[in-house]
Amino acid sequence: MEGNLFQVLARNLSQFWEYTGFANFDGNWGYLLMIAIGLVFIYLAITKEWEPMLLVPIGFGIIIGNIPFFSGLSIGVYEEGSVLNILYQGVVKGWYPPLIFLGIGAMTDFSALISNPKLLLIGAAAQLGIFGAYAIALLMGFSATDAGAIGIIGGADGPTAIFLSSRLAPNLMGAIAVSAYSYMALVPVIQPPIMKLFTNKKERLIRMKPPRAVSQTEKILFPIIGFLLTALIVPSGIPLLGMLFFGNLLKESGVTRRLAETARGPLIDVITILIGLTVGASTQADKFLQVTSVLIFVLGALSFIIATTGGVLFVKFFNLFLKEGNKINPLIGNSGVSAVPDAARVSNNVGLQYDKTNYLLMHAMGPNVAGVIGSAVAAGILLAFLA
Amino acid sequence: MKRVIIKALILTVFFFAWQRSFAQSQEDMRINEILVTNTNDFEDDFGHKNGWIELFNSSYGTVNIGGCYFTNDPANLTKYIIPKGDVLTAIRPRQHVLFWADNQPFRGTFHLNFTLEESKEILFVASDGKTIIDRIKIPHEQLLENISFGRVKDGFGKTDGTEGWEILRQTSPSTNNFGVDEIPKSVIIKEIDPYGAVMSITSMSAVFVSLILLYIIFKQIGKYNIRNSQKRSDQVSVLKGRKEKVSVEDTSAEVYAAIATAMHLYQTDNEAHDIENTILTIAKVTRNYSPWSSKIYTLRETPVKNR
Numbered sequence: 001m002e003g004n005l006f007q008v009l010a011r012n013l014s015q016f017w018e019y020t021g022f023a024n025f026d027g028n029w030g031y032l033l034m035i036a037i038g039l040v041f042i043y044l045a046i047t048k049e050w051e052p053m054l055l056v057p058i059g060f061g062i063i064i065g066n067i068p069f070f071s072g073l074s075i076g077v078y079e080e081g082s083v084l085n086i087l088y089q090g091v092v093k094g095w096y097p098p099l100i101f102l103g104i105g106a107m108t109d110f111s112a113l114i115s116n117p118k119l120l121l122i123g124a125a126a127q128l129g130i131f132g133a134y135a136i137a138l139l140m141g142f143s144a145t146d147a148g149a150i151g152i153i154g155g156a157d158g159p160t161a162i163f164l165s166s167r168l169a170p171n172l173m174g175a176i177a178v179s180a181y182s183y184m185a186l187v188p189v190i191q192p193p194i195m196k197l198f199t200n201k202k203e204r205l206i207r208m209k210p211p212r213a214v215s216q217t218e219k220i221l222f223p224i225i226g227f228l229l230t231a232l233i234v235p236s237g238i239p240l241l242g243m244l245f246f247g248n249l250l251k252e253s254g255v256t257r258r259l260a261e262t263a264r265g266p267l268i269d270v271i272t273i274l275i276g277l278t279v280g281a282s283t284q285a286d287k288f289l290q291v292t293s294v295l296i297f298v299l300g301a302l303s304f305i306i307a308t309t310g311g312v313l314f315v316k317f318f319n320l321f322l323k324e325g326n327k328i329n330p331l332i333g334n335s336g337v338s339a340v341p342d343a344a345r346v347s348n349n350v351g352l353q354y355d356k357t358n359y360l361l362m363h364a365m366g367p368n369v370a371g372v373i374g375s376a377v378a379a380g381i382l383l384a385f386l387a
Numbered sequence: 388m389k390r391v392i393i394k395a396l397i398l399t400v401f402f403f404a405w406q407r408s409f410a411q412s413q414e415d416m417r418i419n420e421i422l423v424t425n426t427n428d429f430e431d432d433f434g435h436k437n438g439w440i441e442l443f444n445s446s447y448g449t450v451n452i453g454g455c456y457f458t459n460d461p462a463n464l465t466k467y468i469i470p471k472g473d474v475l476t477a478i479r480p481r482q483h484v485l486f487w488a489d490n491q492p493f494r495g496t497f498h499l500n501f502t503l504e505e506s507k508e509i510l511f512v513a514s515d516g517k518t519i520i521d522r523i524k525i526p527h528e529q530l531l532e533n534i535s536f537g538r539v540k541d542g543f544g545k546t547d548g549t550e551g552w553e554i555l556r557q558t559s560p561s562t563n564n565f566g567v568d569e570i571p572k573s574v575i576i577k578e579i580d581p582y583g584a585v586m587s588i589t590s591m592s593a594v595f596v597s598l599i600l601l602y603i604i605f606k607q608i609g610k611y612n613i614r615n616s617q618k619r620s621d622q623v624s625v626l627k628g629r630k631e632k633v634s635v636e637d638t639s640a641e642v643y644a645a646i647a648t649a650m651h652l653y654q655t656d657n658e659a660h661d662i663e664n665t666i667l668t669i670a671k672v673t674r675n676y677s678p679w680s681s682k683i684y685t686l687r688e689t690p691v692k693n694r
Contacts, residue, residue, distance in 0.1 A: 115640060117605040124591075124598040131590055135583035144573035147583065210639035215612050218605070225604055233597045370598065377597050381590045386573050 024068035030285030031066045038062030038280065044185065051185035051342070054158065054276055058181055061280020077281040088278040091173065094166040096275045097159035098243040103268025104159075104340070104372065105223070105247025106260045112366040114218050115211035118318075119328070119363070123370025125314030126336025127378045129154025129307025133299050134382075140295060145169055148382040150296055153180045154303025155375030156187070156337035162279065163240060164379045167387055174282040175293040179300035181279070187342045190301070191334045192350050194308045199330045203316070204354045206329040208363045216254065223248040230377055236387075237380025244376060304337070311336035311367065328363075335364040338371035413455060413513045415446035417546070418521045419483060420537030422558055423503040428533045429485075429560045431498075437489035438503035441560060442511065444478040445542030451477045454514035457486060457499055459506035465516045467492065467500045481541075483561045523548035530554070537564045 017023050025031060041059030045052040064084070065077055077084040090096040113119055134151030142150065149169035152161045153176060161180035165173040183190065196204075227245035231238050250260040282288075312333035319327045331351045335343040344364035351360040420441040422428060430436055440457070444450045453476040458466035469476055473496045478484050485497065492500040503509070503525060510522040523536075530536055535558040538544050544551015555564060580586050616635040624632050 111640065114605055114609065117602045117609065120598040120602045120605075121595070124595045127594050128591065131583065131587035135587055138577065138581065138583045144577040144586075148573075210641050212609075212613070212636060213638065213640040213643045215616070218608055218612055221608060222605065226601055229600050229604070230597050233593065233600075373601075374594055374598060377594050378590060381593050385576065385586065385590070 019070050021067045021069060024070060026068065028068065028285060030289040031068050034066040034283060034285045034288065035063050038066070041182075041280075050188070051181070053272060054181050055185055057273055057276025058178065058280040061277040062178075062283050063280075064277070065281035065284050076284070077278065078284065078287070084278065084281055087274055088282060090271075090274060091162055091177075091278050091282070092166055092170065094163045094239070096271050097163035098239045099271045100159040100268060100275065101240050101243040101376070102247040102263050103265075103271070105244040105249075106251045106263035107268070108244075108248055108251075108340070108369050108372070109365070110222050110248065110369055111214045111219065112211055112362050113369055114214045114222055116209075116363070116366055119332075119366030120370045120373075121318065122311055122315060122328075122333055122336040122367035123338075123372075123374040124336075126307045126311035126333070126367070126371055127155065127374045128310030129156075129303040129305075129337065130375070130378050130382075132306035132310075133303030136302060137299050140299070142295075145386050146172060148386045149173075149176055150299050151303060152176070152375070152379055152382065153183065153296075153300040154307045154337070155371070155378060156180070156184055156304065156307065156339040156343065157372065157375045158184060159275070160240060160338075160375050160379045162275065164382060167383055172292065172296060174279065174288055175296040176300075177279040178283055178288075179297050181276075182297075183300050183304045184339045184342065187304075187337075187339045188346050188349075190304050191308050191343065191346050194305060195312055195331055195334050195346075195350055198309060198312045198316070201354065203319075203330050204351065205358065206327050207355075207358055208329055208332075208360070209326065211362055211366075216252065219252040220249070223252065226373065230373065234377050234380035234384065236384040237376050240376040240379060241373070244372065307337045308334045329358075329360055332360055332364040332367055335366075335368040336371045336374070338368065338375045340368050340372060341365065343371070344368040412446060412448060412450045413452065414518075414520055415444060415450060415542075416452060416455070416478070416511060416520055417443045417445050417538070417542045418509060418511050418523050419443035419541055420535050420555065420559065420564055421503060421509065421523065421525065422533070422535040422560070423525060423527065423530050424532045426532050428558050431487050431489070431494075433494060435487075435489065437487050439560060440486045440488055440499070440503070440509060441537070442478070442484050442486065443538075443542050444480060444482055444484075447480045449477050449479050452484075453477075455520075456510075456512035456514075456516060458510045458512060459501045459503075459508060461508065461510060461522075464510065464512045464519070470496050483541075485561050519546075521546045521548075523552065533558065535559075540565050 038059045038061070041055045041062065044050045045055035045059060069075055071079070074080075074082040075084070076082060077088050079085055130151045131154075132151075133154045134147045137147035137150045138144065145168040149161075149165040149167075149172055152164045155161065158177065158181045162173065162177050165176040169176070223245035227241055230241050234241075247260070247263050250256045250263055312330050314336075315328050315330040315333035319330070322328065329347075329351065332344075332347045335347050337343050344361055344367075347364035348359060348361040351358050418440060421439070423438045425436045425438050428436060429439065442452070452469050453471035453473060455469050456465045456467060457469070458464055460466055475484075475496060487494075487498045488501060488503045488506070489498055490500055490502050491498045506525060507527075508522060508524045511520045512518065513520050526536060535555050536552060537555045537559070538551050539553055540551070541563050576586065613636050620633050620635050
């Protein structure tokens, strides 16, 4: 009897051991590597304050997604019906990104852009990163759909990257999303050397004309006309553009304050938590640690470099046609990528390094928000051509 | 009264929009392919080979065809009613469904009460029993055994059968007529444009065009707005007897922001210093150190001992 009891106990303990994460590591050091990456994300978010709102959920999501488990218990993000899988559907089906865009629209002030609409063109120029990365990805042997999904990293817009990759290359979505968010967090590191490389001291000291006051009518008209125009040209961008401009109309109409506050507050916070956590959890080592993921990271870095270069060089080119006094400081060219507001903050900080009284933040916010529109339009175009 | 009229109008619009959307969903169904003589083709669930009609949902939403009609007689549009309540009659977006024209309706929802051999024309009728959604005349003389007649591209072509139909190379029951060996769009794009140059130029042009149009429109709106504001400002200047006019265009938004902030602080946060409460409170400070008298703040620089 005693012998039997010990045998049963031993068998139970042995079974329990097989259920544990330790037993299921099964020599796959990839899980440990991914957990380490998750910890690095959390470290960078807390100590360096690099995009903490994104890196903390993603970092913890990576840890959640890389605890090895006994499959079949319906707990993993890729197991149908599991809680994580249900939450992940917002990423897979692409309905988190438009909701994030709703919040972004409700918190974005387009005044800087409306007062100086030529800054819109910088937002267009910086989309060069998307198509530069697309071309390089094609050369590296990726299919056109994969290349399009990878290229969108250059738009520096996480929700757009998730939205497009869920449509064009769902198998690469985890790597693309993590890459996009990682480089967005690294904007203060990646962009300044490029900005300094392509500008001279005289250009960096350009003082821009302060923005004029913008009337409420103009602010109300902007989302309506902006949507009609962009959506009629690129209907495939409707989910993103529609939500972005709708959110902005809620903000600027002045009569839907509660809705605007919900969109830019609780709603975007909830979706940010869910999108960050589930995207992180989708990086399960066995699916994520592949050569393709490394290539995507390389291409992501290149796309950011091309986008920043495109924006800065475009401003220099544009200045050739502008009168003295109306010239644009090329240090705001980097803001054409839509990492809001980090890219604009980088413009301001680099500008202040050369002139402590030249605040570029307001000017840089123009191309920065134009970049959001530009990247959504670019995503729509890629979707129309490749889907 | 006005409100009542507005509400009635809104309700009417909603009603018609709902009606239209309902009808429109059924209207998106298309007769997509027919096989008249089936001797060596697809079998039904009973193992019989019969002629069939393929319907295609050309919309991007699920359409329930329960209650709609099939007929081969224009004088009797309600010859076969598709039973309501069968979950299988909810046709998912861009999907196909097959009806067996075997004159055996008791075999289930998808078995019609006529055959194609005896039919000159097939009509698909909406659930109102009157609206003909799609119709096709059967070219019996061209249709050999196991040869089907269908739309060249699923769902495309006219709804009276006069355009978009041809004898198909192979039957494709419940699947795309053209899509079996179709090359994906992305593959074609990569073949045509292996370096992505055309795609990049096209897409960048489209992005630029969108934003340039937005720039032009808002440049004009801005000019109009500045002109109007300047007029108002000039009127105020005249009223107040000012000699110099203020240029609205040259007045920075920062000036307005500073004024607005000051007013906000004055009105809401009680930060104004115009009225002091004139009460002096002397309270014991528990801290031993207070920075107001600190030498750090009173000396301009750290003294250096003379050598």
